[in-house]
Amino acid sequence: MDFGLSEIQLSLQESITRFLDEKVPLDRVREFADSDHAFAEDVWQGLCELGVPGVLIEEKYGGIGLGSLEAVVISECIGNHVAPVPFFSSSVMAATAIQLCGSDSQKEKYLPRLATGELTVGLGISELSGRRNGGGITSSGESLTGSALYVLEPTAELILVADQKARLFLVERGAMGLSSRAMPQIDRTRPIATIDLDDTPAESLVGSTPSGIQALIDLGRVTLSADTLGASQSMLDQAIAYSLQREQFNRVIGSFQAVKHMCAEMAAEIEPSRSLVWYAGHALDEVPEESHLTACHTKAHLSEVGTFIGKTSTVVHGGMGFTDLLGLHYWFKRIGFNRQYLGGPEYVREEAARIQGLVA
Amino acid sequence: MDLSYGPQYEAYRQEIRDFISQYKDNAPRGAPLKSEAAIKYQKFLIEKGYTARTIPTEYGGHGGEPDMLKGRIIAEEFARGQMPGGMGGQGISMLVPTLLELGTEEQKRKFIPPTLAGEMVWCQGYSEPNAGSDLASLRTSAVLDGDEWVINGSKIWTSTAHLADWIFCLVRTEPDAPKHQGISFLLFQMDSTGIEIRPLVDMTMTPNFNEVFFTDVRVPKDQIVGKRGEGWYVANAILGHERDSLGDPNATLSRLTRLMELMKEETIDGTRIVDNPIFRDRLMRIQARVMSLRFNDLRVLSSRLNKTDAKLPRMISKLQGTELRHDLEQLAIDTMGETGLMFGKSEFLKDAGSWQYQYMYFLGLIIGGGTSQIQKNIISERGLGMPKEPKFDKPQMGRA
Numbered sequence: 001m002d003f004g005l006s007e008i009q010l011s012l013q014e015s016i017t018r019f020l021d022e023k024v025p026l027d028r029v030r031e032f033a034d035s036d037h038a039f040a041e042d043v044w045q046g047l048c049e050l051g052v053p054g055v056l057i058e059e060k061y062g063g064i065g066l067g068s069l070e071a072v073v074i075s076e077c078i079g080n081h082v083a084p085v086p087f088f089s090s091s092v093m094a095a096t097a098i099q100l101c102g103s104d105s106q107k108e109k110y111l112p113r114l115a116t117g118e119l120t121v122g123l124g125i126s127e128l129s130g131r132r133n134g135g136g137i138t139s140s141g142e143s144l145t146g147s148a149l150y151v152l153e154p155t156a157e158l159i160l161v162a163d164q165k166a167r168l169f170l171v172e173r174g175a176m177g178l179s180s181r182a183m184p185q186i187d188r189t190r191p192i193a194t195i196d197l198d199d200t201p202a203e204s205l206v207g208s209t210p211s212g213i214q215a216l217i218d219l220g221r222v223t224l225s226a227d228t229l230g231a232s233q234s235m236l237d238q239a240i241a242y243s244l245q246r247e248q249f250n251r252v253i254g255s256f257q258a259v260k261h262m263c264a265e266m267a268a269e270i271e272p273s274r275s276l277v278w279y280a281g282h283a284l285d286e287v288p289e290e291s292h293l294t295a296c297h298t299k300a301h302l303s304e305v306g307t308f309i310g311k312t313s314t315v316v317h318g319g320m321g322f323t324d325l326l327g328l329h330y331w332f333k334r335i336g337f338n339r340q341y342l343g344g345p346e347y348v349r350e351e352a353a354r355i356q357g358l359v360a
Numbered sequence: 361m362d363l364s365y366g367p368q369y370e371a372y373r374q375e376i377r378d379f380i381s382q383y384k385d386n387a388p389r390g391a392p393l394k395s396e397a398a399i400k401y402q403k404f405l406i407e408k409g410y411t412a413r414t415i416p417t418e419y420g421g422h423g424g425e426p427d428m429l430k431g432r433i434i435a436e437e438f439a440r441g442q443m444p445g446g447m448g449g450q451g452i453s454m455l456v457p458t459l460l461e462l463g464t465e466e467q468k469r470k471f472i473p474p475t476l477a478g479e480m481v482w483c484q485g486y487s488e489p490n491a492g493s494d495l496a497s498l499r500t501s502a503v504l505d506g507d508e509w510v511i512n513g514s515k516i517w518t519s520t521a522h523l524a525d526w527i528f529c530l531v532r533t534e535p536d537a538p539k540h541q542g543i544s545f546l547l548f549q550m551d552s553t554g555i556e557i558r559p560l561v562d563m564t565m566t567p568n569f570n571e572v573f574f575t576d577v578r579v580p581k582d583q584i585v586g587k588r589g590e591g592w593y594v595a596n597a598i599l600g601h602e603r604d605s606l607g608d609p610n611a612t613l614s615r616l617t618r619l620m621e622l623m624k625e626e627t628i629d630g631t632r633i634v635d636n637p638i639f640r641d642r643l644m645r646i647q648a649r650v651m652s653l654r655f656n657d658l659r660v661l662s663s664r665l666n667k668t669d670a671k672l673p674r675m676i677s678k679l680q681g682t683e684l685r686h687d688l689e690q691l692a693i694d695t696m697g698e699t700g701l702m703f704g705k706s707e708f709l710k711d712a713g714s715w716q717y718q719y720m721y722f723l724g725l726i727i728g729g730g731t732s733q734i735q736k737n738i739i740s741e742r743g744l745g746m747p748k749e750p751k752f753d754k755p756q757m758g759r760a
Binding site: 240254263273297349 | 361362363364365366429620632634635637640641643644645647648649651652653655656658659661662663665666672673676679680733735736737739740741743744745746747749750
């Protein structure tokens with residue numbers, strides 16, 4: 001019985017945190033956000049040297065073959081630093097989609113390059129989970145027509161998309177009939193775009209099964225929840241640090257009970273959330289009968305907790321929390337993005353109810 | 361992450377399941393305190409090692425090796441099998457661990473065996489009308505007169521005072537010392553001359569508490585645990601135990617399971633409550649919170665097994681556990697609508713009125729054992745390193 005991170009997971013967490021502390025200070029995040037999303041090559045290269053892109057990829061394809069909980073740990077670190085890297089779309093979602101649904105030759109073709117981080121893949125599967133107006137792709141053999149909305153990392157070499165029958169495809173960024181329109185959004189640490197396809201050649205992942213798709217979505221939801229967890233922890237840490245330095249009425253504001261209680265409430269929400277995220281990451285690999293339900297609840301719960309932390313931490317910072325100068329909003333917005341992507345809380349809670357036979 | 365208990369523990373679990381299926385029909389339920397049936401069953405459970413498991417046999421316990429997982433498995437299986445467990449109460453859960461840690465050999469031999477057996481019932485004299493959250497400002501005094509303490513003052517929120525044989529009581533023995541250093545921990549009999557007990561009916565209309573008044577109550581000098589003036593530290597040696605046990609997520613889980621059934625049974629305009637998406641959404645929100653606190657509880661347990669302090673996950677459990685439970689009971693009331701207002705001997709009651717009762721009772725637990733606001737002080741100061749509340753020796757503004 002040991003509910004917690006292993007030595008390996010803790011050392012992974014430590015080495016990634018050390019790297020991100022050094023290489024991704026807020027100024028670097030700003031530079032990325034203001035650069036019209038020039039790829040953050042320096043940050044990604046550093047993570048590649050640590051083996052991060054290969055975390056979920058089997059060793060025979062050049063990865064390090066760790067599990068979902070390790071990906072969760074990495075995602076938490078990345079969210080904590082609001083780091084502008086394609087880890088989620090490429091190393092978690094595309095790597096898993098290809099491993100779960102790809103043919104042997106597709107695995108051999110793509111996984112080794114994904115594992116080194118040389119290949120990055122954008123993510124255009126938001127139609128699989130809560131399709132909004134204007135999206136939807138139809139397929140005819142190996143060609144696709146329609147639009148994928150809210151595509152993450154749209155400038156990557158390949159894009160993973162899903163058609164309306166929930167089959168997965170890889171599309172080359174430069175393929176015929178593909179055009180991309182940037183979607184300016186609040187979270188400037190993660191570029192998104194609409195990808196329009198017009199009879200565009202695509203490569204299907206032939207093993208796309210409902211259970212494989214479900215496992216992919218579950219993993220995505222838990223990984224995004226971990227990103228929110230890391231961002232929330234940072235917002236609490238920043239709130240405490242600010243409250244111990246800012247003085248009003250001749251005392252640090254962190255000595256006022258109103259402020260202390262706001263911080264206590266944030267901690268009281270974050271700690272059980274951390275336990276939930278760890279368990280959900282563990283369940284993905286080890287407790288298959290619970291993994292879908294825990295992934296839904298984790299996504300919904302972390303969305304609510306993150307929203308609460310985002311608001312409360314900003315308020316503790318007073319007027320400064322509202323400024324661009326302080327930059328706290330990068331975390332607030334990151335949490336806001338995670339809340340909507342792959343299903344907002346109401347959508348996911350309804351799914352949790354359905355799994356348990358509570359929806360007639 | 362390893363959530364298995366291991367094969368030797370699974371064998372132990374099976375042993376308990378067998379025990380429960382063998383004795384379930386004969387176990388006494390709701391037997392009154394000190395009744396022959398209750399005492400007999402308690403002694404049987406001690407002999408089997410299913411309560412007082414790690415307390416040495418010379419003090420009337422089972423004498424088992426300390427093993428948190430075994431304790432956990434017993435609690436899990438007794439709850440699962442709806443088997444009445446060993447006795448609780450403040451004597452067993454609070455005083456016995458205190459005496460084991462800080463009592464004299466004579467006190468241990470005199471008090472622990474009958475307390476464990478359920479033959480000696482205790483109440484706890486801590487809170488006073490003017491010493492609630494600020495417990496250390498308590499004023500009940502004990503003055504030494506020859507070989508006896510003479511006690512004057514009063515206590516409040518005293519559970520089971522009307523049934524108790526003895527009280528363990530915090531009193532001020534050093535009026536000139538700083539407030540935390542002027543308190544002593546005394547033990548005395550509830551039938552002593554000068555004790556008056558008045559029942560205190562709470563909002564559930566049950567006299568769960570009492571007020572207790574002391575007028576020149578005389579207590580032998582040696583009935584003190586620890587030294588004079590060290591009572592605050594004696595009491596605090598075990599106060600953490602009480603907080604940890606309030607708002608247990610496993611009990612909340614079994615309430616949630618029943619609530620899910622209730623939401624399928626109750627209807628509004630002919631539609632099942634669970635088919636109303638707003639109610640369903642509220643249920644799912646609660647379920648996620650129950651889940652997160654259950655895993656948090658496992659994380660705290662795991663730290664204890666590794667002999668480390670989980671700190672924040674431990675500190676938040678009373679606050680979050682009691683607030684969650686209250687919210688869960690509220691959802692059940694809303695599920696029943698007007699039926700959720702029925703109380704007392706109504707023929708319309710569901711589940712014997714337990715939802716209404718628990719809804720109110722858990723409001724009490726949000727307050728008792730350190731209010732939610734005191735918990736937030738503790739979390740921010742001890743968990744997050746924020747400045748302590750200023751302390752004043754004299755009354756400040758706002759008070760005449």
